[in-house]
Amino acid sequence: xxxxxxxxxxxxxxxxxxxxxxxxxxxxxxxxxxxxxxxxxxxxxxxxxxxxxxxxxxxxxxxxxxxxxxxxxxxxxxxxxxxxxxxxxxxxxxxxxxxxxxxxxxxxxxxxxxxxxxxxxxxxxxxxxxxxxxxxxxxxxxxxxxxxxxxxxxxxxxxxxxxxxxxxxxxxxxxxxxxxxxxxxxxxxxxxxxxxxxxxxxxxxxxxxxxxxxxxxxxxxxxxxxxxxxxxxxxxxxxxxxxxxxxxxxxxxxxxxxxxxxxxxxxxxxxxxxxxxxxxxxxxxxxxxxxxxxxxxxxxxxxxxxxxxxxxxxxxxxxxxxxxxxxxxxxxxxxxxxxxxxxxxxxxxxxxxxxxxxxxxxxxxxxxxxxxxxxxxxxxxxxxxxxxxxxxxxxxxxxxxxxxxxxxxxxxxxxxxxxxxxxxxxxxxxxxxxxxxxxxxxxxxxxxxxxxxxxxxxxxxxxxxxxxxxxxxxxxxxxxxxxxxxxxxxxxxxxxxxxxxxxxxxxxxxxxxxxxxxxxxxxxxxxxxxxxxxxxxxxxxxxxxxxxxxxxxxxxxxxxxxxxxxxxxxxxxx
Numbered sequence: 001x002x003x004x005x006x007x008x009x010x011x012x013x014x015x016x017x018x019x020x021x022x023x024x025x026x027x028x029x030x031x032x033x034x035x036x037x038x039x040x041x042x043x044x045x046x047x048x049x050x051x052x053x054x055x056x057x058x059x060x061x062x063x064x065x066x067x068x069x070x071x072x073x074x075x076x077x078x079x080x081x082x083x084x085x086x087x088x089x090x091x092x093x094x095x096x097x098x099x100x101x102x103x104x105x106x107x108x109x110x111x112x113x114x115x116x117x118x119x120x121x122x123x124x125x126x127x128x129x130x131x132x133x134x135x136x137x138x139x140x141x142x143x144x145x146x147x148x149x150x151x152x153x154x155x156x157x158x159x160x161x162x163x164x165x166x167x168x169x170x171x172x173x174x175x176x177x178x179x180x181x182x183x184x185x186x187x188x189x190x191x192x193x194x195x196x197x198x199x200x201x202x203x204x205x206x207x208x209x210x211x212x213x214x215x216x217x218x219x220x221x222x223x224x225x226x227x228x229x230x231x232x233x234x235x236x237x238x239x240x241x242x243x244x245x246x247x248x249x250x251x252x253x254x255x256x257x258x259x260x261x262x263x264x265x266x267x268x269x270x271x272x273x274x275x276x277x278x279x280x281x282x283x284x285x286x287x288x289x290x291x292x293x294x295x296x297x298x299x300x301x302x303x304x305x306x307x308x309x310x311x312x313x314x315x316x317x318x319x320x321x322x323x324x325x326x327x328x329x330x331x332x333x334x335x336x337x338x339x340x341x342x343x344x345x346x347x348x349x350x351x352x353x354x355x356x357x358x359x360x361x362x363x364x365x366x367x368x369x370x371x372x373x374x375x376x377x378x379x380x381x382x383x384x385x386x387x388x389x390x391x392x393x394x395x396x397x398x399x400x401x402x403x404x405x406x407x408x409x410x411x412x413x414x415x416x417x418x419x420x421x422x423x424x425x426x427x428x429x430x431x432x433x434x435x436x437x438x439x440x441x442x443x444x445x446x447x448x449x450x451x452x453x454x455x456x457x458x459x460x461x462x463x464x465x466x467x468x469x470x471x472x473x474x475x476x477x478x479x480x481x482x483x484x485x486x487x488x489x490x491x492x493x494x495x496x497x498x499x500x501x502x503x504x505x506x507x508x509x510x511x512x513x514x515x516x517x518x519x520x521x522x523x524x525x526x527x528x529x530x531x532x533x534x535x536x537x538x539x540x541x542x543x544x545x546x547x548x549x550x551x552x553x554x555x556x557x558x559x560x561x562x563x564x565x566x567x568x569x570x571x572x573x574x
Contacts, residue, residue, distance in 0.1 A: 049191075050191070050292050053191055053192040053195050053291075053292075054195060054288075056192070056195075056196070057192070057195035057196045057198070057199040057288070058199060060196055060199055060200065060203075061199035061200065061202055061203040062203075064094065064200060064203035064204070064207075065203045065206055065207065067090075068087075068090060068091070068094070068203070068206075068207035068210070069207070069210060071086065071087050071090055072087055072207070072210055072211055072214055075087050075214075076214060085158065085160050087211060088160060088164040089160075091164075091204070091207060091208065091211065092163070092164060092167050094200070094203070094204040094207070095167055095168070095171040095204060096167070097200060098171065098175070098197070098200055098201045098204050099170065099171060099174055101197035101200065101201070102174055102175065102178050102197070102201070103174070104197075105178070105182070105194065105197065106178065106182075109187065109189060109190050109193075109194060110182065110185070110187075112189045112190075114188060114189070115187060115188060115189045116185050116186065116187060116188065117186070117188050117294075118186035118188070118293065118294055118295045119184040119185065119186060119295075120184050120185075120186055120286070120290050120293070120295070120386065121184065122386040122387060123183055123184050123283075123286045123287070123290065123386045124179070124183030124184045124283060124286070125386075125565060125569070127564065127565050127568055128183075128279065128282075128283060128565055129179065129180050129183060129283075131275075131279050131561065131565075132176050132179050132180065132276070132279055132280060132283065133176055133180065134272075135272045135273075135275045135276035135279060136172050136173075136175075136176040136276055138269050138272035138273075138276070139168075139172050139269075139272055139273045139276045140169050140172055140173070141265070141269055142265075142266060142269040142270065142272065142273055143165035143166075143168050143169050143172075144165075144169070145262045145265040145266045145269065146161075146165045146262075146266060147162055147165050147166065148258075148262050149259065149262040149263070149266065150162050150165075152258060152259060152262070172276070175201070175280060179280065179283050179284070182287070183283050183286070183287060185287065185290065186290045186291070186292070186293045186294070186295065187290075187291050187292070188292065188294075191291050191292045194291050195288055195291050198284050198287055198288040198291070199288060201280075201284055202281050202284045202285060202288070205277045205278075205280045205281045205284070206277070206281060208273075208277045209274055209277035209278060209281075209554075212270070212273050212274045212277065213274060213550055213551065213554055267526075268525065268526070271523075271524045271525075271554070271557060272524075274554045274557075274558075275524075275554075275557060275558060275561060278554075278558045279558075279561075282389060282393055282562075285389055286386050286389055289389075312503075312506050312507050312510050313507070314507050314511070315506065315507035315508065315509070315510035315511035315514075316510055316511075316514070318360075318511050318514075319510060319511045319512075319513065319514025319515060320514060322357055322360075322511075322514060322515050322518055323514055323517065323518045325353065326353060326357075326518035326519075326521070326522060327518070327521075329349055329350055329353045329522075330521070330522050330525070330527050332346060332349060333346050333349070333350050333527050333529070334525075334526055334527060337526070337527075337532065344420075344421055347421045347424070347529060347532075347533060348420060348421060348424060350527070350529055351421070351424035351425060351427075351428045351529070352424060354428045354431070354432070355424060355427050355428055355431060357515060357519075358428070358431040358432060358434075358435045359431060359435075360515075361435050361438075361439065361511075361512060361515050362431070362434050362435045362438045362439075364508045364511055364512055365435070365438035365439045365441070365442040365508070365512065366438050366442075367504070367508060368442045368446070368504075368505055368508040368509065368570075369438070369441055369442045369445055371501045371504055371505055371508075372442075372445050372446060372505075374501060375501055375502075387447050387448070390443075390444075390447060390562070390565070390566055391444045391447070393558075393562050394440050394443060394444065394559070394562060394563065394566065395440060396555075397555045397556070397558045397559035397562055398436040398437075398440055398555075398559050399555065400551070400552040400553065400554070400555025400556040400558075400559065401432055401433075401436055401552065401555070401556040401559060402432075402433050402436055402437075403548070403552050404429075404530065404548060404549060404552040404553070404556070405428075405429035405430070405432045405433050406429075406433070407536060407540070407545075407548055408425060408426070408429040408530075408535075408536055409426065409429045409430065411535060411536045411539035411540065412425060412426045412429070412535065413426070414539070415535065415539055421533065422535060425533065425535065436559070439512065439563065442508075442512075442570075443563060443566035443567060443570065444566075446505075446509075446566070446569070446570035446573075447566055447569060447570070505570065505571075506571055509567045509568075509570045509571040510571055512563075512567050513564055513567045513568060513571065516560045516561075516563045516564055516567065517560075517564065519560050520557060520560035520561050520564075523553060523556065523557050524557050528549075528553065530549050530553070531546075531549065536548075
């Protein structure tokens with residue numbers, strides 16, 4: 001594989017220019033690949049080299065993921081041959097390699113002449129980058145708790161349990177800085193090396209997510225087993241953590257209060273680590289797709305939409321009510337779950353809340369989809385890797401909740417339940433499937449619509465485009481003015497005739513934003529009735545049901561968080 005990228009003179013057919021870059025085609029670095037060095041057309045050679053670079057970098061990531069998955073699976077099924085320490089060593093090596101590449105990218109690749117001629121303004125939205133910083137901060141705090149706990153037990157723990165989270169902190173900080181500042185880059189030099197670095201970083205984050213999900217699975221399984229022992233023998237379980245202490249009989253805590261603080265903090269912050277890995281993978285994938293991409297001047301200019309709470313009343317009111325009621329239900333459930341086994345009344349309260357809220361969300365999404373059809377706004381058919389990834393992630397992450405719901409439906413129908421709790425669980429599962437589908441349709445359809453531009457925004461866009469056309473792209477002023485006037489007239493017409501529809505869209509999207517926030521908070525911070533109700537566990541078996549839930553639950557949490565970005569995008573562009 002040859003990653004040599006050369007600077008070639010452009011052909012007569014290549015007219016791609018950036019809206020934010022000089023228009024000199026001699027600054028474009030066309031890709032070359034040794035397999036296609038005999039192609040007569042420069043554009044054909046460039047396209048084939050880009051596909052080959054994506055293929056080989058994808059194969060690299062695939063092999064790294066399979067290797068790491070084999071290590072993690074061996075640790076689960078044969079922890080004597082492959083221990084957690086072995087997995088940590090492998091992941092530490094991968095993180096060091098990623099750190100070396102990121103530092104080289106920051107200090108070497110981006111400083112080369114004409115390295116970043118184009119930037120994808122659709123990539124790296126503020127809420128996605130904000131999520132990286134938020135979850136990254138919680139992940140750093142999680143590793144601080146783990147280091148503190150290991151230091152207290154230094155007499156019975158290996159130094160690797162301190163070194164691994166220390167490397168993790170450095171990796172999180174460097175990666176968060178990298179994604180915050182360079183998530184929009186369309187790099188034009190060292191294409192293949194950059195693709196391999198991005199794919200290696202994606203594979204490392206996927207393995208960290210897989211390890212986190214596996215550890216979380218074992219942790220909840222051990223906790224549930226201890227609770228069953230307590231109920232059976234009315235005794236108190238020993239104070240220990242399944243990962244931070246390997247041998248509770250030999251590794252005792254000298255200060256119970258401090259150990260409990262570290263353990264509670266570790267358990268509380270654990271879900272954020274899985275979310276951080278998934279968010280980073282999505283941003284890195286968009287960067288990988290944008291390597292070598294040249295933005296055409298035919299693209300619609302980027303318009304900065306601002307978040308304003310204007311013209312919305314019912315959406316914030318209903319959404320705030322849903323959040324307040326949800327927090328009350330969550331607190332009642334958590335008090336019951338932490339003290340003893342949750343009572344049937346708590347399950348009735350918890351599932352009743354969902355049975356009431358999910359139909360409201362579904363109806364709102366259906367109405368929003370109908371309004372999209374009535375608006376007759378033009379579809380945005382331009383190539384957009386970020387939007388394509390959003391749609392894929394929404395559909396893929398929804399499979400977690402939908403899959404768990406179907407497993408619950410089969411278990412409930414096959415066991416012929418007659419009591420209130422099981423009927424509520426059945427209704428919850430059916431409504432959850434319908435809500436996920438309707439919300440996905442609403443978000444994906446909204447993301448593919450052209451944004452509305454008000455008359456004042458149109459004048460501002462016109463001035464900005466005239467300035468850019470004069471200074472950067474040197475496009476015909478007459479052609480640019482005709483294009484802007486054509487787009488402006490259509491949107492002014494929409495503004496005068498469809499105002500009530502846009503207000504309805506803003507109300508619905510804001511309501512769904514608040515509802516998804518509370519549905520993200522409840523499972524993230526510990527409300528997991530699927531572990532406690534006992535029906536599916538007794539039907540599928542203890543180990544099988546825990547595998548199903550712990551692979552589906554992180555995806556469902558990620559789905560709620562990722563839906564927020566799409567809903568906010570619909571809100572600000574309505």
